[in-house]
Amino acid sequence: xxxxxxxxxxxxxxxxxxxxxxxxxxxxxxxxxxxxxxxxxxxxxxxxxxxxxxxxxxxxxxxxxxxxxxxxxxxxxxxxxxxxxxxxxxxxxxxxxxxxxxxxxxxxxxxxxxxxxxxxxxxxxxxxxxxxxxxxxxxxxxxxxxxxxxxxxxxxxxxxxxxxxxxxxxxxxxxxxxxxxxxxxxxxxxxxxxxxxxxxxxxxxxxxxxxxxxxxxxxxxxxxxxxxxxxxxxxxxxxxxxxxxxxxxxxxxxxxxxxxxxxxxxxxxxxxxxxxxxxxxx
Amino acid sequence: xxxxxxxxxxxxxxxxxxxxxxxxxxxxxxxxxxxxxxxxxxxxxxxxxxxxxxxxxxxxxxxxxxxxxxxxxxxxxxxxxxxxxxxxxxxxxxxxxxxxxxxxxxxxxxxxxxxxxxxxxxxxxxxxxxxxxxxxxxxxxxxxxxxxxxxxxxxxxxxxxxxxxxxxxxxxxxxxxxxxxxxxxxxxxxxxxxxxxxxxxxxxxxxxxxxxxxxxxxxxxxxxxxxxxxxxxxxxxxxxxxxxxxxxxxxxxxxxxxxxxxxxxxxxxxxxxxxxxxxxxxxxxxxxxxxxxxxxxxxxxxxxxxxxxxxxxxxxxxxxxxxxxxxxxxxxxxxxxxxxxxxxxxxxxxxx
Numbered sequence: 001x002x003x004x005x006x007x008x009x010x011x012x013x014x015x016x017x018x019x020x021x022x023x024x025x026x027x028x029x030x031x032x033x034x035x036x037x038x039x040x041x042x043x044x045x046x047x048x049x050x051x052x053x054x055x056x057x058x059x060x061x062x063x064x065x066x067x068x069x070x071x072x073x074x075x076x077x078x079x080x081x082x083x084x085x086x087x088x089x090x091x092x093x094x095x096x097x098x099x100x101x102x103x104x105x106x107x108x109x110x111x112x113x114x115x116x117x118x119x120x121x122x123x124x125x126x127x128x129x130x131x132x133x134x135x136x137x138x139x140x141x142x143x144x145x146x147x148x149x150x151x152x153x154x155x156x157x158x159x160x161x162x163x164x165x166x167x168x169x170x171x172x173x174x175x176x177x178x179x180x181x182x183x184x185x186x187x188x189x190x191x192x193x194x195x196x197x198x199x200x201x202x203x204x205x206x207x208x209x210x211x212x213x214x215x216x217x218x219x220x221x222x223x224x225x226x227x228x229x230x231x232x233x234x235x236x237x238x239x240x241x242x243x244x245x246x247x248x249x250x251x252x253x254x255x256x257x258x259x260x261x262x263x264x265x266x267x268x269x270x271x272x273x274x275x276x277x278x279x280x281x282x
Numbered sequence: 283x284x285x286x287x288x289x290x291x292x293x294x295x296x297x298x299x300x301x302x303x304x305x306x307x308x309x310x311x312x313x314x315x316x317x318x319x320x321x322x323x324x325x326x327x328x329x330x331x332x333x334x335x336x337x338x339x340x341x342x343x344x345x346x347x348x349x350x351x352x353x354x355x356x357x358x359x360x361x362x363x364x365x366x367x368x369x370x371x372x373x374x375x376x377x378x379x380x381x382x383x384x385x386x387x388x389x390x391x392x393x394x395x396x397x398x399x400x401x402x403x404x405x406x407x408x409x410x411x412x413x414x415x416x417x418x419x420x421x422x423x424x425x426x427x428x429x430x431x432x433x434x435x436x437x438x439x440x441x442x443x444x445x446x447x448x449x450x451x452x453x454x455x456x457x458x459x460x461x462x463x464x465x466x467x468x469x470x471x472x473x474x475x476x477x478x479x480x481x482x483x484x485x486x487x488x489x490x491x492x493x494x495x496x497x498x499x500x501x502x503x504x505x506x507x508x509x510x511x512x513x514x515x516x517x518x519x520x521x522x523x524x525x526x527x528x529x530x531x532x533x534x535x536x537x538x539x540x541x542x543x544x545x546x547x548x549x550x551x552x553x554x555x556x557x558x559x560x561x562x563x564x565x566x567x568x569x570x571x572x573x574x575x576x577x578x579x580x581x582x583x584x585x586x587x588x589x590x591x592x593x594x595x596x597x598x599x600x601x602x603x604x605x606x607x608x609x610x611x612x613x614x615x616x617x618x619x620x621x622x623x624x625x626x627x628x629x630x631x632x633x634x
Binding site: 125 | 354451622633
């Protein structure tokens with residue numbers, strides 16, 4: 001290819017990317033640098049804030065809690081999303097429209113409102129418990145709220161669409177003839193699923209899992225209202241440090257430690273799931 | 283018709299605009315914006331607008347913009363960036379001292395603000411209280427077959443008053459409640475010491491298996507109590523009084539309550555410092571304070587206004603002699619101190 005054409009192409013690419021890059025530099029990179037500066041300029045010393053968090057069992061416990069919840073939410077969301085996404089690929093016409101709206105509609109309602117709605121539904125004397133008790137499934141009301149169950153229900157409800165959509169998009173791209181070929185070569189349905197369909201849809205699963213995992217690490221309102229005290233998350237801790245205790249260097253250090261933990265986890269995950277191809281628009 | 287060129291033009295303009303916003307170009311010069319009062323929202327903001335701000339605006343002759351919610355972090359950021367957009371802010375009393383220590387507040391100018399008729403406890407160098415509420419014991423009326431808890435000792439007594447409890451998420455209020463439950467006299471609660479905080483944590487450890495919710499938002503206790511999720515909870519008096527207007531499922535007592543005020547502070551560097559002082563002075567006038575009586579949630583700080591309450595109104599007033607005699611007045615300076623020093627120990631207890 002002639003050099004000039006290549007160069008013109010690169011210039012065009014750079015120009016097309018410029019607005020987004022400028023926006024990211026100003027609204028994301030610059031604040032991050034300021035935040036980093038804040039984390040190392042505590043009057044007690046440059047590494048004080050990091051030492052304070054890493055050396056404190058309470059904070060480490062909160063980090064651990066946050067990761068455990070995020071992993072659980074991600075696992076359940078992906079497992080629930082996979083068959084749902086598959087069902088979507090089978091639907092056509094108004095049924096598909098209805099189902100897609102069913103997936104997307106919750107995204108249009110504020111998380112705060114959805115969280116309060118869950119409280120009303122799941123409380124001790126709420127409709128869910130009354131129905132369970134009346135039907136004789138349980139003897140007394142089930143404790144759904146102010147524990148892990150409440151947090152999982154609330155978070156999965158919010159995050160499920162983020163798992164369904166990439167998996168669905170991936171499944172649409174799978175060539176149906178490959179399944180026919182596998183069948184024609186005498187593979188059982190399970191074998192076809194395991195050896196053909198599942199590997200082909202893994203990028204979508206990876207993308208969905210990454211979305212859900214990253215979003216769930218930053219959750220704040222849902223665990224604060226549906227969880228118990230042991231569901232304190234890093235986001236809640238940062239809010240407390242920013243807003244109540246006004247120790248911003250600690251809050252900034254907590255943010256960067258969370259970022260470092262996420263980067264490390266994604267690096268490990270990238271070895272098993274093809275995240276690069278998963279996030280690629282194909 | 284939307285041509286490609288127009289599309290690109292729009293995109294470019296949008297990028298330039300977002301760039302300008304991100305660079306921190308201030309949307310308006312300070313002097314061109316109206317005087318701004320900030321409070322917590324909900325019933326409190328509505329009351330303050332009606333009783334204080336709207337009449338003050340007429341009387342003092344300047345426009346007052348009412349906004350919410352109060353965020354300490356936002357206030358700190360504004361002051362530190364020297365771009366103050368809030369001129370008078372309703373805060374929890376602790377912040378008067380926290381803000382003073384961080385250099386975020388203007389001193390109250392007592393040459394303009396006449397505090398001579400107020401109880402000294404409500405007047406501080408960097409903030410002043412304009413209405414009074416309390417953290418009280420509240421319960422679901424069906425929970426105890428008509429019996430009414432009378433003290434924090436009763437709150438801790440899960441045999442006489444069985445059922446799930448709610449307590450505030452932070453050490454704040456729990457410090458006072460636990461020490462009173464442990465049998466300390468009101469005069470012994472302060473100053474906060476290592477021993478007393480240990481005693482607080484031991485006392486709360488006792489109750490912890492029964493504490494179902496550590497609430498963070500004022501709206502939680504009335505909701506959780508009226509639905510029966512909790513049998514008894516600490517709560518902000520104004521929220522319960524407000525809930526009682528609509529529901530008979532919750533009740534409260536001022537006995538053993540912890541009284542506190544809604545504090546007004548002036549962020550450092552406001553261009554409207556003098557107006558803020560005049561406004562505070564108006565809020566403390568009898569004319570303004572009397573308007574709190576019919577609302578029946580947060581009451582006047584001015585005792586001469588409280589004294590004019592009708593017998594029905596008086597029952598809801600913290601400052602009424604029959605109520606305040608059984609209450610502890612929260613020492614916000616001590617609270618700022620114990621919150622800074624012991625909040626981590628408290629979190630450790632909660633998670634443990």
